[in-house]
Amino acid sequence: MFAWLDHRTGLKNLLALMLLEGVPGGARWRYVWGSCLAFVFSIQLVTGLMLMTAYSPSSSQAWASVHFIQYQMDFGWLIRGLHHFGSQTMVVLIALHMLQVVIAGAHLPPREVNWWLGIGLLSVTFGLSLTGYLLPWDQKGFWATDVATNIAGSLPMFGADVKQQAVGGPDSGNHTLTRFYALHVGILPLSLIVLLIAHITIFRRHGVTSKENQDGLVTSPQNEHAPGSEPFWPRQAFYDLIACMFIFGLMLTAVLYGFAHPVTPPAAEEGAEPGLYDRIARWGVEGKGAELDAAADRDTAGYPARPEWYFLFLFQLLKYFPGDYAIFGTVIIPNGAMLLLFLLPLFGIGSLRKVGHFFGILVMVTLVVMAGLLTLKALDDDRPEGVLWGILKNKDDEKAKKAAEDFQHKVHAAEILARRACQLAMEGSPVEGGHFLIRNDPYITGQKLFKEKCASCHNFTRQPFEKEEYPFESMTDGKTASDLGDFGRPEWVAGLLKNPLDKHFFGRVTEPGKDDKGKVVPQPVFDGMKGWRDDIDSVRVDEKWKPEKIAAQEKEFALIAKWLADQAGPKEKRDDAGQAAFFNKANKCSGCHMVEKKEKDGAKIVFVKKGGKTGPDLTGYGSAEWIRAMIMSPGHKSRYGKANRMPAFRNPDGAGSELSLQEFRETNKDMPPSMVSPLTDIDREMIIRWIRRDYRPVYGGSPIR
Amino acid sequence: MAEDNNRRSFLGWLTVGIGGIFSVFLGVPVVAYVIDPRHRKGPKSAMKLVEGVKLNELAPGGTPLQGVVRDTRTDGWTLYPNDVIGRVWLVQVGARPDLSTPEKLAEFNARTTAEKASYLFVFTTKCPHLGCFVNLNGAGNGFACPCHSATFNLDGQRAAAGNPAQRGMDTLAWEIDADDPELNRIKVIFKSYEANNAEKIPLGGGDKETPNL
Incomplete structure (x- = not known):
């Protein structure tokens, strides 16, 4: 079989050509770096092709498609994780490879052309890292790339043109992604492959740089038996493979350690626990693999942008050259270093070889140490406690410490958004783009809007409730209205029934009035509920109720509170006992409040509105509809009528809104125009959901599910 | 050595x-x-309202009417909260059943699709041949597919010999919408089925159904 194949293809010779190359001086562990680089590059090719099958390079879809790979596709976390850490491994291996080459003097004549090809490979690898960092279109990649392209744009002469060409227009977006994508998956890998073939071919021409082969005698399978020489196969191949496996092990460790944000998958269908295979195939949900930040949103205040760690030395360099001197940090020093590397072999021509060799080691080690120190300093600057036990830190620099604390605070805030975005996208991403998950998220944006629009009057403090995963700041600057933190929950209603004029409820809704002596004092506006409470209490006193009777009534009030809280839910689930208590004349609710009542009409069950009209209509109390009417028309007769003191919040924009506003003004002639505040429909819905602890994002105004 | x-x-x-x-x-x-x-599953099937057509606009032997079905649609990673997931043809064949009490309505809704077909056919507009959109024919007394000339009678069965379709038009499970006060709207479970197959197999998983041969 093999003989037949060999006869037709020459396979044997090909294998011999590939594997039986002579290694002058014998196999060595220190020759493994080049093979390791080729190995990791091939992993990048395979995983990169896999990622291409599921990735969508557009500014609205890229993030969501990467999220899908990371969290939904079988082994997407592994493929993406290997690709992510593979790129970092490439950078580290290149540094080691170059160091080894220079220490061996393998860059010196006659091998200088291969050194130059190596520098080309280094540049292409950096290009791949830079372009790849943007592709997920998450905050990290977006802001770092924005900075990188702006550096290019600030260069003298053609800078602006280069930037516009790279970004695909005056500003980054779809065209930046399509360009970077084409560079990342087409132009750069092809260049790398071409350079790599040339690099290996020339390497094969000169062979390894050992004592026996310093002058690069032309090696071939035939000189396998040259003195001191040993074929590549099997010993060197074995060494290479072991080194590759070790490196792969490191990459896999990083992937399995997991840098992604864990999420809760949507409830499994039919309640089935996922099997072991499914669990491992979707291990991304448990945080395995590479991190995915929140989707890029140019409307983000103060994103703490940093490049990937192996570019931190360049980032740090910029700090030392402010203003007009920036060009030293962006162009002159980095390119000077590259030029020096490029010229390195020329220092070792002919009899200068020994001097050149020493100089090369000096340069290489200096560059690596400098880059390392700059990287450490960059990391140190961003941490209040510093790195390496703070030995780089100037302890007295309060300003720097404050800046580091501020940076860490922003990183923490960004992480919360990232976790939230990754969680929300488990249900699917909005067609407008992944960043709308946060923009239209009641938890993040609804909370922010409440603070902006409502918190100047309403406080917002909350009892801990079930599992609240995300941080929440109490709002306590409100002065003139109720505390809406637990609005609509049974405890809230029960509290209101107990003491209506508590500052949590109507106690702060006041207007100037006069007391018995004619002194101006704040008078509560809503004395209706206070009157009710006084009534109840005086009846108990007048009729000399026994404690058991009082306790029984308080129990009924608890039922009423629960029943009112249930108004926001489905009709069928409301408790009949609560309804009976509400309509119990002794409890004096239905005399003022209208509410939908469940009644029997023959065999049929019907819901009819019953009750008085002097208080707000409690039908659907606490539901989105109830709150919406309260926000849009608080002075409506079904809400607080003439007693209302809250502005109406109406959408001033959009087709038809002017008509609705005009109708509103005509039916609310008493309301001064200053009492109508602008609030868009989506913002309003987010505030409503925030109040109701309904944290599903608002998708283009259409509710999900 | x-x-x-x-x-x-x-x-x-x-x-x-x-x-x-x-x-x-x-x-x-x-x-x-x-x-x-x-491993990707088809959309979850639930009864969804058919919009754009009311039952009292139909008549036995009259022209079929088209309705539209909307639902949340997931396209890979993108979620469309309210997208058109399909269209249906409604063909009335018999008299409207007695729905005067909730019990009678519940009893009718509990019947099988085949039993309900004595009153109304509900077809997807997807051709069972290769998935094109099936229209009414010019005369309005049958259906015709514009792609490969598959033709169907009003009862959804294949019309002429030499018809490229391997089965008749696909019926959908449906019920009368009890929330509609006039009981003039229906709900369907919208599904698509494997094309060019004599068997009626739902796409994205699910049990085989009886084809309209």
């Missing part, structure tokens, strides 16, 4: 072995990733 050769071949086999194990180790997840689409 022989010892040296032995050592070489042992190292060689070890290298091949480790390389092979690694290839399988990485190859399995790569293959699983590539065949991931096989």
